[in-house]
Amino acid sequence: MISQKDIIVSVGAGKNQIPLIKEIRKQGYKCLSFDRNKNAEGFLISDYYAPISSYDFRSIIEYIEKNGFADRLAGVLTRSTGMPVYSTAMIAKHFNLKYITPEIAKLLTDKSLLIRKLNELNIPSPKLIISDGSIPDDVEFPVFVKPSKTIKSHAGMSLCFNEFELKEAIAKAVAVSDNGKANIEEYLTGYDIVSIDFVNNGKIFHVCYLGELNKGKPDFVGAGWYIPPEDFTFAVKKTVHKFVEELSIKNGFFQIATKVSKDFQHAKIYEIHGEIGGDYTSDVFIPSCFDGYNLFKENINFVLGKPLEKTKLKKKCAIIFDCNQKGRYEIACFKGWKELLKFVGTKRQEGIYFCNDD
Template identity: 45%
Template sequence: MKTSSIHNSYIMSIGAGKNQLPLINAIKAYGYKVISCDNNPDAEGKYASDIFLNISSHDDKALVDRLQQLDIELVAVLTRSTGIPVQTCAKVAQAYKLPGMNVELSQTLIHKERLMVKCNQLGIPAPQLFTTEQLDNIPLPVFVKPAFTAVSHAAMSTCHDHEQLKTAIADASHVSVDGSVNVEEYLIGADVGSIDFVFNGEVHHVMTLGELSTGAPHFDGIGWYTPDSSLDSIIQATFSKFHQQLNVQHGFFQTAMKYDDVQKTAKIYEIHAEIGGDLVNDVFLPYVTDGYDIFENNISLSLNQLPKPCKGVTKPAMIIFKEKINHYALSISVPESVIKVDNDQYLIIEFDSQQALSQYLTCLTQQENISITNRDTSI
């Protein structure tokens, strides 16, 4: 890691809200100055940045115009914000000829309808996308979600009849930026995620995650866990299909999939290209990998340097968000024999083996509001 500032060289954070602070602090620790932007003139990251621009992270044109007026050397650009800021990040990188995801791919990833259309066309494992023009002909059940939103898990529903479907489409359309809605094949299986870097066209897998949720109908995320390593080959093969078919050359990707343990298949339903939140990158991932630093390695990637390899999961564990424990009144009984980290934001439970974690998950998911799979449904 670099430890001294590089004269007049800046790395940009697209966004300067509270969520961006870990990124801004990591850039400064790496040895670079920080320039950030935000629509909020009093954004938390403003005071940690060397230069702050009161410009929306959604307004790439105004941002590039203002940057070109400054006497600075911009060497990289990053974001932690989902949705349009990912596209802004790509457009700033393009304007300054910096390493970054190409703009067309960024526009595909932030729009779930475009992503599913592309996956269906190219044979990338993904749910079938149905048109909303003939609702009565759509085979049920289906999963409905807004196609274009900056709010995670908003207006998502499983629909078992056509009345539910009509209501779900209206609700999803209301929160979608452009009104577009995805009506997708209802996938059976466990929610898993793949975290990967792509550098010079080569994939560097970091880890595979399992997601805890509230289950049907809304599948609100309540935490994460380390799944059995036997999933890795299937998960990586699915991400590799996406990487090859779209000729991905550069980027950081957190890919959400449904893993069917009967068919032994994994299908992509969402891909995030920002350094996401949900306590994954700043808390859980470094905890279970003996300190692997996603922020430092994303900075390296943005400077066109090969990220360090991750040695993989060394601690079988799970993390549950305290906010969700309280909201859903979850009953979390922690065995005395395990290691736990308990603070205001989260509860981490570490086990001495993956088998012990799996057994605990089996008991935990007997509760109505805790699930890792939708296989045991009435449909």
């Protein structure tokens, strides 16, 4: 039975938001969505909507209050990366809804602020130099360059071994960075492992770990995901706990990307997302491998303060690849890790990597 608080806000209404909007309505709630595109696909399935940018939280708040929706709000969510996460946090704070704080959201949406903060708190993370377009003097090669702030994952990233490559990489990163800055980070080798977690009243509620496949040098664009064995994840758990404790996080949903060393002893955080993931992870791979687990439903339960469901691993040795191509993906399952590793070995011939080489 739904109370008078019967509306959940979707910050964004593009194609990517449709699974979230559908789940909101499936759970019996009305969806109020916002997007700057007046023809956004999500508007067609929303109960209420307005063509307001997901970046403009002030106008969204004003619209909600002027149109009598404030007393009906049960929660607010987004599936969009970058500034919409901050907007969602500001809306949640204004209407006293459950979400990450604006302070944490600001860190997550600006990689320069995030890595610098992690460095300050001695949370395992790459060494960082921030560039406004100029080339710093104290660079120890190789380094990995990426935009400090962008709405597009894997955009403007480069591995550099000398000053000539660094100059080009900084220009490319700054060109797509919302704050006009580039991160020059210590180049990390090892396994890319993402920890997906809720933090509920200060306690970590772990969902799952995912390993990321990439297309190798120079920019390591994502190529797919796999279920990592336990050996890969011990150090990740320790780092995630340190992150939550040191920043005194009380509530939130996090996808924490780490680089695990090849001896599995260390895991350094290189980015964190606060939105519900894409690349077929949330709507295809996780449900397939974890017995139908519905990450959209659990995010709704989280903001509503309802109990969260634990995952049940169904497919232990599984991979989804080619997931960055629109509408194309393939899931492969294996009897054991030996067979999976052999499969990844064949994929290396196509330029798909299991972990970064030294």
